[in-house]
Amino acid sequence: MVGGGQLARMTHEAGIPLGIRFKLLSDTPQDSAAQVVSDVVIGDYRDLDTLREFARGCDVITFDHEHVPTELLRALEADGIPVRPGPDALEHAQDKGVMRARLDALGVPCPRHRIVSDPADVAAFAAEGLAEGAEGDGFPVVLKTVRGGYDGKGVWVVGSVEEAEDPFRAGVPVLAEEKVDYVRELAANVVRSPHGQAVAYPVVESQQVGGVCDTVIAPAPGLDERLALEAEQMALSIAKELGVVGHLAVELFQTRDGRVLVNELAMRPHNSGHWSMDGAITSQFANHVRAVLDLPLGDPRPRAPWTVMVNVLGGDYPDMYSAYLHCMARDPQLKIHMYGKDVKPGRKVGHVNTYGDDLDDALERARHAAGYLRGTITE
Amino acid sequence: MVGGGQLARMTHEAGIPLGIRFKLLSDTPQDSAAQVVSDVVIGDYRDLDTLREFARGCDVITFDHEHVPTELLRALEADGIPVRPGPDALEHAQDKGVMRARLDALGVPCPRHRIVSDPADVAAFAAEGLAEGAEGDGFPVVLKTVRGGYDGKGVWVVGSVEEAEDPFRAGVPVLAEEKVDYVRELAANVVRSPHGQAVAYPVVESQQVGGVCDTVIAPAPGLDERLALEAEQMALSIAKELGVVGHLAVELFQTRDGRVLVNELAMRPHNSGHWSMDGAITSQFANHVRAVLDLPLGDPRPRAPWTVMVNVLGGDYPDMYSAYLHCMARDPQLKIHMYGKDVKPGRKVGHVNTYGDDLDDALERARHAAGYLRGTITE
Structure with missing residues (x-):
């Protein structure tokens, strides 16, 4: 690896x-x-x-x-x-311009988008949105460098042409996208093997804070069955058409008018699949390994009605170990996954999983533990 | 470690x-x-x-x-x-003579036993059993070297005084034990931390083949609740009295007349606890680590009504990898745990776990997979 x-x-x-x-x-x-x-x-x-x-x-x-x-x-x-995945597939996860062009060709629903050349072009892109029902001057618009962005880096939400200067400074192509009016973010995770077997994990809800994944709930609460199926089929179809081998995460917007639009693709195990380590019969990591080795894939179904993952970000405690005492004693069912990283404020240093029959209880336990490990909760 | x-x-x-x-x-x-x-x-x-x-x-x-x-x-x-565990505790797992003496002092029920000095002494030990209801000449008798035995090594079941020569050849002390009339073997697994917190896993049934653990069923099917509680309490009490830190496996005989007798102690993660990797909320390994680090222990309860573990022994296939294709395709819920060991006939090279609501189904799946990996089943 x-x-x-x-x-x-x-x-x-x-x-x-x-x-x-x-x-x-x-x-x-x-x-x-x-x-x-x-x-x-x-x-x-x-x-x-x-x-x-x-x-x-x-x-x-x-x-x-x-x-x-x-x-x-x-x-x-x-x-x-x-x-595995091969370069032809991987390019779609590396270059957002290539990804959008390919998804358009496949008829996969995406936010309105095009490559823009300068701030004036951004204003033109914004104005084009008015024809499709956007209000005012068509802003805000989302600008992304086509390569190298992650966890909110390389992404700008600009409210006016004056704010659209920054993304062009790096001299790399910039993709403009409509700011989607979404009710929440979802993720459809699938794994595909070289000879074409594929499995789909339940579609999850992914909650971001400051552009960084904070909480994932599996399955996405209250998600319409038809829409869940549509999202799974979309992810399976993208994996097949792009020739993905291994884990593919399709990050989605669920719009106010009941559609799903593709936000991003990731061709590797993904933060939105970490819940599966304790919540699924076969984790995304186990299935990624199986796919890469061209072995039959494991059952992706959940083991509990609800699983919640909350990321642990670096905070004020340089030594998270001391926090284990309280967290483990408070919740003997808590699943802690720390990454051995030096603690820096805001850095993803681990995650916790909880599962059970009661979503509110699982959410409370996971959020408490993540907050305590970070140092934002002290009791 | x-x-x-x-x-x-x-x-x-x-x-x-x-x-x-x-x-x-x-x-x-x-x-x-x-x-x-x-x-x-x-x-x-x-x-x-x-x-x-x-x-x-x-x-x-x-x-x-x-x-x-x-x-x-x-x-x-x-x-x-x-x-951890410390030498004072560990000695009871190293020396069966020390272990028996201590369990006697604690009033823990064990098979009748004493250290014997030569074959004539074995015959005397056998004859002593007649007073307690044994039949014929009191044979068979079980002889064990007090140190160094495992997986059936260092253990003899002798049917006569003539057969009792071998165990004395090594020149180490020999323990004689009655051959218990048991209906099955059980194991009570507990984990204890340095400051005295302890958890008990459900008592399991352990099936041996040729002195080597073959199948473990968690929990032990049809086990009387009173007897299960007695076995758990016995294991917790032994862990406390001996000052064990970490995992303690207490191997037990369930007798025809409804008692449990202690067979062996192991102070480390144990084959009879491997089911917990996929079948318990917290595995024996995770809890052993927590105990050794003096962290609060995790919930030992099962995640499924039944979990079955079957050991994979080395057989005729030097490359078990090729067997993965069939096993994984046949049962997407199968959990394979291989140890990276060279395959030698009869050597423990891995185990499989299955779990579910139906014990017969879990048993069939686990036995099929273990047999296929070994090469004794070819379809």
């Missing part, structure tokens, strides 16, 4: 029961996954020689992130190393 | 979510746990200098097996390193 973050850490954890040998390419020995994996190579994933040396002896390569340049992945494939 | 076997492998897996640093002392780099742990020291656990060097920087030491000599553990304790 290329990339030493928490996704690689949890993938290793899920791979241990299969008796497989797991090899990691990590930036530093301190990275989250490098702390717990036996076979670690330290190196730069942007360097072809490093990748080639790492890949030697591997049966298959997969990723903890989408940042490996596709031309390097094509070179590995030319060397005869299976790369 | 001292010892690189599968128990250490699965303890590491359970420790990853806590964000702790896990250090391993292993005999070889090929050992089951050494394959998946980052921080591995290769060395001999019977050498004090090796142990001391290994323990440097550790907050606490625990074990994958019971073979570290107690005098070395006392030396580590004298150095100021917490050892």
